[in-house]
Amino acid sequence: MAIIYPHIEDSNLTHYIPPEGEYTLFESEEDYAKRVREWGLSSAREVKKEFWYKGKTYQRLVTIKAYQTYGSNNTINILVIEFQDGHLSCIYPDYLKDMQSGNFGKESRINSTEAEELSAASVPLTEKPRVESIEKTVSQPAPKSSAPKIQKTKEPEIQLPTDKVHFTATVKQFALSWNHFxxxxxxxxVLEQVQIVQEEPINIDFAWCSHSKTLKKLELQPGEQLEFDGKIVKKKLPAGKEVEEEYLLDVPVPFKVNNPSKIVKK
Structure with a gap:
């Protein structure tokens, strides 16, 4: 049975994530229709113009006003939605799609804190923070050190593939991550000893993925080795709140695997 929500158009229960920086408006009705279909938000001949935004105890009508793109190849999309009271907020297309389901709130396809990083995603991933130079006046020059300077070598950044690839990995543990919505x-x-299998394999220490319905059916256990297909992105695992000891992490997990499929236990 579907959840019945009171209709609230002006609600202080909503957590808004306003867009930062520039966003892209739709060029035309045809451009809007094309992109909405690409995001999987409408398949009808007459493309939907209004969508439900749902919380635990309410739902509100929104329209898609614009969108933002991030990543080196502009492959990450974030929607700018407008509420009927004029508020703007950001949301991932898949999460808005989930909200159209009558079962939303019981079990969502996006279970793993996509929303918590939306505010961080408002800054383009390719943009580096600005550092202002400050001139300091010193009355006496600082004494020179006789010790030789040691230059630290920075490890090269891993170039992640943008397409779906094949992986091998080991289940390290299960963890909890806070879902703001x-x-x-x-x-x-949480996976360890992750390797992208290709002509020149790429080794990654740790990655994480949602504990989806598909994965739950496999009844995974720590130490089990897996093979699967999926897409990998640089996205740090956000910490959970009031986490029990068995779910605590002792390492940072900087990468996420999206939509793992064709999963095989070794």
Whole structure:
């Protein structure tokens, strides 16, 4: 049975994530229709113009006003939605798609804190923070050190493939990550000894993915080795709130695997 929500158009229950920086308006009705279909938000001949934005106890009508693109190849899309009271907020297309389901709130395809990083995603991933130079006046020159300077060598950044690739990995543990929209922790799977299998393999220490229905059916256990297909992105695992000891992490997990499929236990 679907959840019945009171209709609230002006609600202080909504957590807004206003867009930062420039966003792209649709060029035409045809451009709008094309992109909405690409995001999987409408398949009808007459493309939908209004969508439901749902919380735990309410739902509100929104329209898609614009969008922002990020990443080196502009492959990451974030929608700028407008509420009927004029408020603007950001949301991932898949999450807005989930909200159109009558079962939303019971189990969502996006279980792993996509929303918590939206505010960080408002800054283009290719943009570096500005550092202002400050001139300091010193009355006496600082004494020169006789010790030789040691230059630290920075490890080259891993060039992640943008397409779906094949992986091998080992289940390290399960962890909890805070989902800002649901206001609760979501369980995720932490992987170690992750390798992207290709002509020149890429080794990654740790990655994480949502503990989806597909993964739950496999009844994974720490130490099990896996093979699967998926896409990998640079996205740090956000910490959960009030996490029990068995879910605590002792390492940073900087990469996320999206939509793992064709999963095989070794």
């Amino acid at each position: 649901n206001e609760e922790n979501d369980e995720v799977v």
